[in-house]
Amino acid sequence: MLWLLVITLSVRFVILDATARYVMVTGKTLIAGFGRAGRGVMGLAFVVMLLRRHLSSLVKITILGAAGHALLPLPTPYSIAIWGWASWIAGFSLMFWGRYKAVERFSKPLAVMLGGCLAAAALLSKPDLGALVTGALTPTMPESRGLYGPSLVIIAVMSAAAGSTGNLKYSAYVHERGWRDTSFLWTQRVDLLLSGCGIFAMLAMIQIAAAGALRPQGILVGEIEDLIPMFTGVLGDGGRIVLASTLWSVVFTSYLGGTGLVLMMTDAYHRHILPSTPDAGPDQDAGSAHLPAFRWLTLYTFLSPLYVFMTDWNPIGLVLAQSASSVLSIPVIILIILRLTADRKIMGEHANSWFTNTILVAAALTTVYLGFQAGFEFLQGSG
Numbered sequence: 001m002l003w004l005l006v007i008t009l010s011v012r013f014v015i016l017d018a019t020a021r022y023v024m025v026t027g028k029t030l031i032a033g034f035g036r037a038g039r040g041v042m043g044l045a046f047v048v049m050l051l052r053r054h055l056s057s058l059v060k061i062t063i064l065g066a067a068g069h070a071l072l073p074l075p076t077p078y079s080i081a082i083w084g085w086a087s088w089i090a091g092f093s094l095m096f097w098g099r100y101k102a103v104e105r106f107s108k109p110l111a112v113m114l115g116g117c118l119a120a121a122a123l124l125s126k127p128d129l130g131a132l133v134t135g136a137l138t139p140t141m142p143e144s145r146g147l148y149g150p151s152l153v154i155i156a157v158m159s160a161a162a163g164s165t166g167n168l169k170y171s172a173y174v175h176e177r178g179w180r181d182t183s184f185l186w187t188q189r190v191d192l193l194l195s196g197c198g199i200f201a202m203l204a205m206i207q208i209a210a211a212g213a214l215r216p217q218g219i220l221v222g223e224i225e226d227l228i229p230m231f232t233g234v235l236g237d238g239g240r241i242v243l244a245s246t247l248w249s250v251v252f253t254s255y256l257g258g259t260g261l262v263l264m265m266t267d268a269y270h271r272h273i274l275p276s277t278p279d280a281g282p283d284q285d286a287g288s289a290h291l292p293a294f295r296w297l298t299l300y301t302f303l304s305p306l307y308v309f310m311t312d313w314n315p316i317g318l319v320l321a322q323s324a325s326s327v328l329s330i331p332v333i334i335l336i337i338l339r340l341t342a343d344r345k346i347m348g349e350h351a352n353s354w355f356t357n358t359i360l361v362a363a364a365l366t367t368v369y370l371g372f373q374a375g376f377e378f379l380q381g382s383g
Helices: 002-026 030-037 039-071 079-124 129-137 150-162 164-177 182-217 224-257 259-273 292-303 306-310 315-328 330-341 344-350 354-382
Strands: none
Touching: 002 030, 002 129, 002 164, 002 182, 002 330, 002 344, 002 354, 030 039, 030 164, 030 259, 030 330, 039 079, 039 224, 039 259, 039 292, 039 306, 079 182, 079 224, 079 292, 079 306, 164 182, 164 259, 182 224, 224 259, 259 292, 330 344, 330 354
């Protein structure tokens, strides 16, 4: 399904470029633009962001624990919980005390390590290059596997690569970096293009490694823990170490990336829920990370998912549920972005081109269609 990555990441570029352009043309955050819908709508959006951040945290903390345990099992039945706690506390410390700047500095070497791990995993899996090229050039739909039908999988991949909150987080990073006028347009587009290429390379290597190691044996994955003995059997201890390191790095990087959503919630809270005084507003040079709500919202994202260790929830099911839930918000988010960035009264000469508008409308309609299809497939599978 490499073809899906190409399409999804191309759409992601168009959406994120539009949101960043709004910040650079107006000097304001995207949340400020969304505020045109009214305080009640923004209050609802704030609650939705809280819930989505909580669900995302449930996924991440369970996978961090499983990956750490696979890398270095501790001599205790609570090894997964200990690894999950330790990883979670490390990420929380960076976000709570270091704020955005510390997260950005730490994320760069982590991304390099992640890229190395993924490259090693892809090479160790010894993929069938002929099948790889054929599959990329001749798009096909995956077969239905129980409850996880192809439309649900596609929605999950689309959400992971270009999910609704991800679209908004990038604009928050642009604002936090101080890119608030059109002189940064070229810098921002180069940055976005490079990050898109990096994401494609990483996601492609994940697919290649999984296909090369598991597909020849007809292996299906039911639990995160199933991956470890599978990769160990196929690739040896080196494969186990690479897989566990990769899995931990991917999720920890994503956990730190959640700082962008906290910045957005902070902006929404101080701008619309409990408006700040002018000298403490989100549009000041210090950005949103210096406002009081940033820390208590970070604390919420740290504490709220800890109960997951007292459950037997399946991380893979949580991942798909979290990703598929985006189908409810992606079309609305895209249409609001379209409304803001296509308006020449707001954007002037930097308003969307007809091509950008077409891509945004097509993405919204496609998401709605796949959402209905995924729901139909799920009901068929569960029946």
